[in-house]
Structures are given as C-alpha cells and as structure tokens.
Amino acid sequence: MPPASPTTPGPFGSKLLRKSSRSMLGMDPQKIIKTFFGANSGITIVVLVLIMVFLLREGAGFLSTYHHELEVYRKAGLEFCDIADTPLKQQQQLTSALRRAKASAASDEAKRALGDAEEAFETAIEPADEIVSELKTHATETKELANEFHTLEVGRLQLLAAAYSTSDPTRKADLLKEAELSKVDAPNYEERIAAVIDRREELAKALTDYTTVLGTAAVALPDAVADVKTAVPAHIAEVHAAVKKLETWSWQEPVSFFTAARSFFFGTGWITNSSWQDFYGVVPLLTGSLLISLVALLIATPISVSAAIYTNQFASDQEKEIIKPVIEFIQAIPSVVLGFIGIAVVGDLIKGVSQWEILSWIPGFPIQERLNIFNAGFLLAFMAVPTMFSLAEDALNNVPRAYSEASDALGATKLQTVFRVIVPAAISGILAAILLGLGRVIGETMVVLLVAGNRIAIPDFGDGLGVIFQPAHTLTGIIAQELGEVSRGSSHWQALFMVGILLFVISLSVNWCARTIAKRFEHPKA
DSSP states (O other): OOOOOOOOOOOHHHHHHSOOSOOBTTBOHHHHHHHHHHHHHHHHHHHHHHHHHHHHHHHTTHHHHHHHHHHHHHHTTHHHHHHHHHHHHHHHHHHHHHHHHHHHOSSHHHHHHHHHHHHHHHHHHHHHHHHHHHHHHHHHHHHHHHHHHHHHHHHHHHHHHHHHHOOOHHHHHHHHHHHHHTOOOOOOHHHHHHHHHTTHHHHHHHHHHHHHHHHHHHHTOOGGGHHHHHHHHHHHHHHHHHHHHHHHOOTTSOOOHHHHHHHHHHOSOEEOSOSSOOEEOOHHHHHHHHHHHHHHHHHHHHHHHHHHHIIIIIOOHHHHHHHHHHHHHGGGSOHHHHHHHIIIIIHHHHHHHHTOGGGTTSTTOSOSOSSSHHHHHHHHHHHHHHHHHHHHHHHHHTSOHHHHHHHHHTTOOHHHHIIIIIHHHTHHHHHHHHHHHHHHHHTOOHHHHHHSBOOOSOOOGGGGGGGGGSOBOOHHHHHHHHGGGSOTTSHHHHHHHHHHHHHHHHHHHHHHHHHHHHHHTOOOOO
16 A cells, blocks of 8 residues: 655644644634634624713714704893894895995996985884894803803702712811802893893884885885895785784794704704804704705716626626726725815816707706705715725625526527616625715715805705705714814804714614615525
8 A cells, every 4th residue: 555645734724724632722713713703793892882972972962962952042141132133134234235326337328226215224123223232232141151060050059969978077177168168040031031021112113114115125125226125015915914913923932952952953043153053953953964865866876887787797817906006995995085186177177068059958057056965965976986886886796697598598688688688686695885985975074065055054946956966964064163163062063972872773774774774685595
C-alpha cells in the first residue's frame, strides 16, 4: 500500500469553520463565531434602544413645558396683544405695496394719490399701534415675572426633594431652610391683567376708526394698484374679526394639555427667537419633507427600477461590470458636495430653463427662487438611486429560476418572461426598495439644508404642480440649523428633540411597511 500523504494544514478560516473536537478558550470554535455575531446583533439592539431612550428623555418634557408657556402667554395678556397685532402687520404689507407702486408710478397725479393713501393708512393706524405697544411692554413684564417665579419654584422643589432624600439631619435642616428662603409669591395675574382689560374698549374703537379711514382712502386709489384695492376689503374684514375676538377674550380661560399637543402637531407656524413667545408647529416642516421626498421618489423610482431590470435581465457581463460599480459609486459622493452642485449648477440651470418662453405653459414657470423643493428633490433622487437599484436587483435575483424556465418552455419571448413573470414575482421586493429609498431621502439633512430654500411656511398649493418650485424647510433641516444655537434644556431644545422623535417614528414606520410588504409576498422556501 502506498504511504499516506501528510495532511496539509488549511487556512485559518477553514480551521475555525471545520467541525473539530478541539476547543478554544474552553469553547467550540463554531460556538465562538456564533457568540461573536450574536453579540454584534445584541449591541445593535442596545444602541437602538439607547437612542430611543435618549430622544424620549430630552423631548418627553416638551409638551408640559410648552403647556406652561402657553398658559403664561394667555394670563400675561400676550395673546390679547397678538390678536390686535396681526392686522397691524397686514397693514404694513399694504403700506409697502403702496410705496412700491408710488416709486414706479408714471404720472405725478398717480404718485400724489398713492402718497396721500399711504399717509392716510399710516396716520389711521397710529392710535391702535401705540396702545398695542404699551400693552406689549406691560404683558412682557408680567411674563418675565412669571418665568422668574417658575425658575425659583423649580429650584425650591429640587431642594425639598434633596432634603427629604438625605439621611443626614444637619444637611436636611440646611436644605429645608434654603428652600424656605427661596420661596416667593406667584405673580398676581388678576391684578396685572387689569391694565390690559381696562384698555380693551379703547383699542377696539381705535381699530374700528382705522377701518373707516382705510375704506375711505381705498376708494380714491388709482387702478394701477388694483391688488391693494382688492386686498383692502379682506383686510378690513380681518380687523373686524380681531375686534370681535378682543371683546370675547378672557385671560381665565384654561389652556388644556391637548391644546399644547395640537399646537405642536397641527400648528402652522414655527416661530423661534421671538421677543415674547415662541411657537412650535411642525406642519410646515413635515409638509416640506414630504413634498421633497415625493419629488425624489418620482424621479428616482423609474430610473433605479429600469436600471435594475436591464442590468439583471438584459445586460451582458461586460455591461454589468460598468453599470453596477458606477451606480454604487454615487453613494461615495458626500452629500455636502451634492449640495454645492445644487447651489452652483442645478439651481441656476433650472431657473434659466424656466425663463424659456416655449416652457411657459409649465405650472410655476418662470420660477422666482432657484433654491426650492424641486432642486432638493432632484439631488435626493440622485442619492436614492443606488439604494433602490441594489435592493430592486436583489429582488429580481431572488425570483426562482424555475419561473423563467417554465415561461421559456411555454414559448414566451424574453420580454414577456421579464415583464409578465419575473417583475410581477419580484414586485414585493421592488416596492420594499422604493419604501427604503423613501426612508433614505426623508432622513437626509445636508442637501435639503443647502438647496431647499429654508422658508418655514406651508407651500401655496393654489399654484398646482408649481408648488414644487417654491422654497421649503424640512424636519431634518430645522434640527441641523437650530440645535447648536439653543440652550440645553430649554423649550426650544426639547421641541427639536420632539422633531427628532417624529422623524424616528416616520423612519421606523417606513421600514416596518417595507418589511411587511416583503414578507407578505415572500416566495415559499423550498
């Protein structure tokens, strides 16, 4: 018999994977590998839980803090001042429009008429403006007193909590004494609001007189300012509505916790760094995020799915070696670089093309802002294509070969096999790829912060499809823009973390939907 050949040692990896009676550190090598990957999975879950806990810890107190601020806002009389101040701001817009029309008027007669109307507008509003300014000052002082009391009261409660949690009698006595010394009386809202209520009738009369002068002056306006003449009746109606609100307003009406939650989740204004009251409404931010994501999906979906079908079913091996690396290379481009491209190239290009007369039929053309929803959506589509392409191609690869073989056996052409057998069989994976692409674009920050225009307002849907050429702000953009400038623990800080929680919930929901769709249409395993 020939002598047995010596056994050649294999690579280290094959030794680990080979079944053996030997042990490493008292464990089987395969058990070590299993433990290693299991530990990594556990770490991922722990990190995810820690992120959720951190977001909840920082943002959970927002609604109670915001509820307290809205209560002070009402009791101090700031809400009363805002009711009257809203039409005053609209009057400033009318005056600005008259001033612009006066500068471009052709005749001296028109300039004189516009100048007289502008002077009449400004003179008529002065009494109401003076009253509101005085009431604002008084209400702001009341709010400062309320905030000071709230800060001292929170500190006193912390001292009491520390005193009753310590077992040292001496320290307990010192803490209780310190808490007693820090005790202050709450502001007397009823006494302070009287200064506001006493001038209610005076303010209502000043606003009513203003509307009378405004209506008379508007009649003499020339036809060159038709937009102002049209806006005046609506403005007068809003002033009368404000007067009615002032008459029925009560500082004692309670502010419910539901009001604070509704103001955040359904509010239409995100107003920060205000001199007297900040408002946090996520509707403009959520609308901007959804519109940008929708534009990105409408652009990226046909491109990525078509590329996946062609690469998987029709491309030669040489073409695959070019197409797949090129598409996947897009993921390596930093998002800030794409933002620079959007500012320097794409924005100017879109605005220039919109000036072409041949394209004037397109809604929103010619566009006024080069940084807008379409610009951001176009660049996000560019970023989403690699993710959607890879996942869609994987879905096509997972279709059992028996499907295409059975189709070929029945005499179907290649196109019939692809579009009537393979694509329908992979549709769940393709839909999951689209949803995961949505999760990719809705969480993007840098591109939207640079090229979306950052205007915190609900886009004007009256423009139809032209709404996509308006500026907007997003949930991710507001966090990146404002988080570094706010004080830790403030209501603004907590509001931004609430936005983060909302984003987290949206991302989890999108991923859950993608997983559900993929599981619902999953092919049975052999």
